[in-house]
Amino acid sequence: MSAFLRRLEAIAESDGMSKQQRIVRREQIRMLYDGLWQPVLASLIGALLLVMALWSVIGHSVLLAWLAAHSVISLLRLWLAIRFHRQTPTEQVRRCWLGWFALGAFAGGLAWGIAGLLFFSMEHYEYQAALAIILAGMGAGAVTTLSSVWGVAALFLIPTIAPLMIQYALVSSPVALFIAATMALFLALTLVVSRRLSLIIEDNIRLRVEVTEREASQRESENRYRTIFQSSPLGLLHFDHNGVVVECNDKLLEIMGAPREKMVGLDILRELPDERVKQAVGHALSEGFGYYEGDYVSMNSGKTMPLRAFFNGVRNADGDIVGGVTVIEDFTERKQAEATIHYQAYYDPLTDLPNRRLLLDRLSQTLSQSRRDGGLGAVLFLDLDRFKSVNDSLGHALGDRLLCDAAKRLTSLLRGGDIAARLSGDEFVVMVADLQGSREQAEHAARTVAVRIMDALSAPYVLSGRTLKVTPSIGYVLFPRAEETAVDLLKHADTAMYQAKAAGRARICGYLPSMQAEVERRVALEQDLRRALEQDQLLLFYQPQVDASGAIVGAEALLRWEHPQHGMISPEEFIPLAEESGLIVELDEWVLDEACRCLQQIDARDLPRLSINISPRHFNQPDFVSHVEALIHKAGIAPERLLFEVTEGVLIDHLLEAVAIMHALKRVGVGIAIDDFGTGYSSLSYLKRLPLDELKIDRSFVQDIVDPNDAAIVQTIIAISRHLKLDIVAEGVETAEQLAFLHANDCTRFQGYWFYRPMPLEGLTEALSVQRSASRESR
Known part of the structure; x- marks a missing residue:
């Protein structure tokens, strides 16, 4: 019984199921309930016939009592079917409906099994034959009506047949033993047939679902084709x-x-x-x-x-x-x-490489030639990773020299007929013509060229006594591709390059048509983000930070974007986009300005400190500290009320410069915190060198604090902060269990939904007002 029930739970469990599996499961359950009236009606008729057959040999009270019990069970099963059909399709797939049906089937089988026990008598062979025939008929009928879920059929068959079979087996008579053996064989055969029928039904349902899904997919594909056709x-x-x-x-x-x-x-x-x-x-x-x-x-x-x-x-x-x-x-x-730019230069003045115009001209000629003679070629689009960071931190002169060196390395790799071009900034394109062999061989050859470029451009650059390490991200596309032009090929290669960047930089990626939709979405979102800065679509929310008593002792400023069409867009989506496009500096400056306005409006006694996240790119700007000083002076606020949260990423590439900026901020009076401590660089050696005020325990550790490993990490971070005399703030506190653990380990400040959700400025001022009033009343 327990094995059957576990099997039924597995069938009914919807978590982790695919969409197709959920549909198959729903159809199996629906078939059980749709056909329930047939076995119930047959069972009632069979019960009446059995009572009539045994009326002259079994006590009337026993017969009527059994018939009444059997009828109640049958009516309850019919009532259950009526209830099921009144449910929505979503509710019909809940586990309880299969469980209730199985319970009803078991009860019905048990009622027939009890008949086998109550009405058994070796003195009346002709009546026992009627009993055996009716029970066998009920079992055979169950095979056809209950086999959509095999466990349900078994739950009916076994209690129906087994009791009478056991009764015969206990009688010391050759005939009785023969009948018992026959019934055992019948039970085994019906279970096997039921199992096979169940598998056939399940396969049939699955095939129907697959056909339906395939037809829907085909219709969707046709509609997509028509949309693309008309929107081209x-x-x-x-x-x-x-x-x-x-x-x-x-x-x-x-x-x-x-x-x-x-x-x-x-x-x-x-x-x-x-x-x-x-x-x-x-x-x-x-x-x-x-x-x-x-x-x-x-x-x-x-x-x-x-x-x-x-x-x-x-x-x-x-x-x-x-x-x-x-x-x-x-x-x-x-x-x-073309007429306007005809007399413009065809070469990039910095690197002496062909520019976009000459590249497109050569690529178009090669593409046409490839279409005529069936040859293959490739376009490789590459971008230097983190070049903007080098350019901003070390100066444009050094950045230009780096580009020139990269161009020379590219040129040294070219064969006759190939071309390397600089499009803009740190973007280069290489066209490789006359790739030999099949398309698969050409694909392999293009990737081999990309690997050679990767190796050449990843080698260290020695410039003005500095050794720099810069890697490229490379995307490539083979040509010709249907009717696509040279511009289309560049777009495809560019799209593949951005996919390589998204995969972690320093990667090589071939173009797939499915990539274009994602690129177009990101481009549109970037344009919308630029408009958001101009049209006041950005909002600043504040999440209070509390001490052990629950009193607000600070807050963190959190950026939000309310898109006019798409509503609230998650920071996890637009912040990385802002970092890639360079908009992150403008976003940070807007947040700083708004945060200073907030501190102007709230008394320092109510909100001693406001935390602000600063991106690595903004933090490493040459005028960052002076810009912060100017904002503080303009707002007329105490610099000690500002706390800048920086991630460990600002320390990885330029540790010495980051330390110098932190010391400059400390001289101004601004506090420094390491955000998401423990998830990045996490070297104890740099902690001793940094003028920090606070460590923040990342929410991922707090959320999984019941895990011994995460608990140990949290305890270690708290111990480190206590040893270095730093404030410690636990992010993402959402449950009493998390709070109790942090209290027990001497964490003194907390932030999370257990206390307050992020709120607009009005909500923050209201929370502070309530706290102020409560403080006065307690005095």
């Missing part, structure tokens, strides 16, 4: 094997200046006057590819416009061309831009 920034056109237009997107109608009615159904080969377009379509239908570029005169408006069009044949499963697709680009603006 290029004109897209689909024509059949006769050159008749079947479909086109809105951008193509805009380019052509023609209504859809004129474009759809247009016979390009017969009705279009431009022979060059006809020839390109003919090539696409005969050879699989056609290309057109030039000044096109619109049939509808007579307007002349420079167009570029790629015509690709569409092949069926047999490889026969059955139509084609066209990508049309109106590059009027590009022509004008």
